Amino acid sequence: MSSQRSFFNRRLHSLLGVIPVGFFLLEHLYTNYLATKGPQEFIKQVEWLWGIPFLPLLEVFFIFLPLLYHGVYGLYIAFQAKNNLERFGTFRNWMFVLQRITGVITLVFVIWHVWETRLQVALHGSTATELTRDFAQIISNNVTFTLYIIAVLSAVFHFCNGMWTFLITWGVTVGQRAQRVSFAIFTFLFVVVSYLGISALVAFSKADFLQHLALK
Amino acid sequence: MSEQKTIRLVVTRQDGPNENPYKEEFVVPYRKNMNVISAFMEIQRNPVNAEGKKTTPINWESNCLEEVCGACSMIINGRPRQSCTALIDNLEQPIRIEPMNTFPVLRDLIIDRGRMFDALKKVKAWIPIDGSHDLGPGPRQSEEEQQWRYELSKCMTCGVCMEACPNVSGKSSFVGPFAVGQVALMNSHPTGVMRAQERMEALISDGGLQECGNSQNCVRACPKGIPLTKAIGTMNRAATKHMFKKWLNF
Ligand code: HEM
Ligand code: SF4
Ligand code: FES
Numbered sequence: 001m002s003s004q005r006s007f008f009n010r011r012l013h014s015l016l017g018v019i020p021v022g023f024f025l026l027e028h029l030y031t032n033y034l035a036t037k038g039p040q041e042f043i044k045q046v047e048w049l050w051g052i053p054f055l056p057l058l059e060v061f062f063i064f065l066p067l068l069y070h071g072v073y074g075l076y077i078a079f080q081a082k083n084n085l086e087r088f089g090t091f092r093n094w095m096f097v098l099q100r101i102t103g104v105i106t107l108v109f110v111i112w113h114v115w116e117t118r119l120q121v122a123l124h125g126s127t128a129t130e131l132t133r134d135f136a137q138i139i140s141n142n143v144t145f146t147l148y149i150i151a152v153l154s155a156v157f158h159f160c161n162g163m164w165t166f167l168i169t170w171g172v173t174v175g176q177r178a179q180r181v182s183f184a185i186f187t188f189l190f191v192v193v194s195y196l197g198i199s200a201l202v203a204f205s206k207a208d209f210l211q212h213l214a215l216k
Numbered sequence: 217m218s219e220q221k222t223i224r225l226v227v228t229r230q231d232g233p234n235e236n237p238y239k240e241e242f243v244v245p246y247r248k249n250m251n252v253i254s255a256f257m258e259i260q261r262n263p264v265n266a267e268g269k270k271t272t273p274i275n276w277e278s279n280c281l282e283e284v285c286g287a288c289s290m291i292i293n294g295r296p297r298q299s300c301t302a303l304i305d306n307l308e309q310p311i312r313i314e315p316m317n318t319f320p321v322l323r324d325l326i327i328d329r330g331r332m333f334d335a336l337k338k339v340k341a342w343i344p345i346d347g348s349h350d351l352g353p354g355p356r357q358s359e360e361e362q363q364w365r366y367e368l369s370k371c372m373t374c375g376v377c378m379e380a381c382p383n384v385s386g387k388s389s390f391v392g393p394f395a396v397g398q399v400a401l402m403n404s405h406p407t408g409v410m411r412a413q414e415r416m417e418a419l420i421s422d423g424g425l426q427e428c429g430n431s432q433n434c435v436r437a438c439p440k441g442i443p444l445t446k447a448i449g450t451m452n453r454a455a456t457k458h459m460f461k462k463w464l465n466f
Contacts, residue, residue, distance in 0.1 A: 179449075
């Protein structure tokens, strides 16, 4: 009998997409959302996060490696598909294709985003306030702002549609009705989390955000 | 008297397994109640293409002519389906006909669905009995089980779900939606369940159940209306249980 390695890899890919990567996405977008209450709130939360013990270890083992695995294996899965929207233009087939496209967008975005934020902190030893200021400057540019909006929507879509398939992958939602209900729930989640993500971007990009920051 | 009515077909042909495909157009006299196969038979009688040139008759497979054998599957106007139940009156013209080239094309519309037979062998989609002696009546099945199993039992290995699935291709070894349905069928049989673990082990080996990406095209495409996505969900749940049981019993 042939090996069961690919079953194990797929299930691991599926699990890591939710725990921890999916949870991290939610936490991250929530933290960013605090920026809508002013830069101080956001900075306070960032400083609190930075105070978590063993943070670098957590970052490597609970964010970086799982995301790397999910992303690289995801690319392999995505490029194996023979997409056939022209023959089957059904809703679920669109979701299948979009899941793969948004995965690739998210991967490219995450590399860029980590370079601009986390790695700058690591390279220059910026404080939370400096990080916030730098990011507000980055996002005040219209092109960057648009790219961030696309990326946030992609990541949130990918996570929410991924939750829908996750429940099927693990055999939680088996029948059609269960899958319809779970679709309604994750569509709602998509709307809520997208709102959190986009309002954060809008808050960061506002001209007076930097002024508030300067006054502090 | 009005002019003789005709039908137009554009057929994607291929002279052999390693030849390049090409399109050939045909004009065939119309008769009432024709299907794609009777149009092919007309071409067989008079193998002349739309340009009036003599050509080779089209090669295709068919047996039952009533959508139960699954041999005559091809892509008709973009949709994989059986050609014997593709009635000319219901098709937009010119009718575009292509082989289901997810499978190796042998000639014209004839494909090699051997990978489906291999898949059935791989997942052990049968119920072993010892000997040919009378084993007496089988165990009773509830009405509910019968209903579920009846739906799954309608599979005719036609390959339409394989063609429809974006994760079945030359690039992947996915056994395909139908094979998952067959394991669900065999594993829900009161005798078949004795070998359920064995089939499950095979179903989650490389190229198995896990290759499904939930495009759910299969259930839309299956001419027999087999609840393939429910079978996939059912087997996913069984696989999850199987995995944890195996780990915890180790
Ligand atoms: C924000 C980061 C990400 C999150 C939260 C996330 C989450 C998820 C979740 C929950 C699933 C569902 C798993 C399942 O169906 O069982 C999934 C599937 C998938 N992800 Fe991601 N993912 C992320 C990034 C990526 C990246 C960077 C790629 C790279 C291309 C990717 C490619 C895929 C693919 C191809 C699937 C479909 C897998 C399948 O159908 O079996 N994901 N993702
Ligand atoms: S499951 Fe349906 S589409 Fe697939 S091979 Fe069987 S009958 Fe054909
Ligand atoms: S000839 Fe048997 S299904 Fe068409």
